[in-house]
Amino acid sequence: MVENGGLRITTTLDTELQKLAERVVSKYSVINKEKYKAKNAALVAVDPKTGDVLALVGSIDYFDIENEGNFNVAIANRQPGSAFKPFAYATAFEKGYPDATILWDAKTEFNPNCPPDGNSKKDQYGLDCYNPQNYDERFRGPVNLRQSLAQSLNIPSVKTLYLAGINDTIKTARNMGITTLNEPERYGLSLVLGGAEVKLIDITSAYSVFANDGVRNLWTIISKVESADGTVLEEKKLEPKRVIDPQIARLINSILSDNTARAPVFGYSSSLYIPGYSVAAKTGTTQENRDAWVLGYSPALTVGVWSGNNKNESMTR
16 A cells, blocks of 8 residues: 555655754764764754654664664664653652752762772672762762753762652653653663663653643654545644643753753853753763763754764764
8 A cells, every 4th residue: 555555645844954954964973973983863853832753864874884874763772861861850840859959969879788988899799889970070069959950960860860769750751752661670770861771752752841831742753644536544633741740841941941050061152052042951971972962942843863873882982
């Protein structure tokens, strides 16, 4: 039927945005390859109001077989790094913790069977100790949740997940559109640092919930399918669903667009700051620098970008 039935299939793609996305991925992939040994990239853009996928680039070049370009990273499972953190913070806020809540950014051991000094690798049973570091290997002492999320501090974020609860955070992420968290028994406190794989298209769609005041619209790339004689066989129906409180969404939006709060790490004029526009943004990198992410959104558009290597080689830091 698909090959010979004369179907007319209408996608949600915006031609101009798709062309722009392809140009941007092509341009910066060359730069990232030279600077960071990142040979591939993917981009997804979603309309938060409808869930329509407006642009999708699965790799730099489908025909670049040497670098496995014929693989769609937009729907692949990759670890999200710190891009997962907002789901834990949203869950903590939902439980009543204000963004002024103070946590200690200090060397911390989270395995109770390990020495509390945070210097050990194994406990008495041979299991791994867990004493994560911040990306810059510095400790800042007391910080509030706003500063912690805006600056993407790892240690306070693990403590935030502990307060929010692993299972409840998984529930929040699932409700917002993450479809890959199917082994909850495998995830520990490292979940908040991206210890579970997600799809770029899912996490972009999930961030759209923040952009849309807590209302989720399922992502879709097909708006209508018609037969050769014009009969409508399938057509998208908008089915919005509230999945988080609007005030929680607005608080996350406030933090992720707070240029002053993130400035101690990113600076006041980083690539995340767009003069004249209020844009929320979150970055993420994974262990051994295998994945680099940025999610950005406004009420009208959510964009997710992944950079890395399809063969899973590390990038330079």
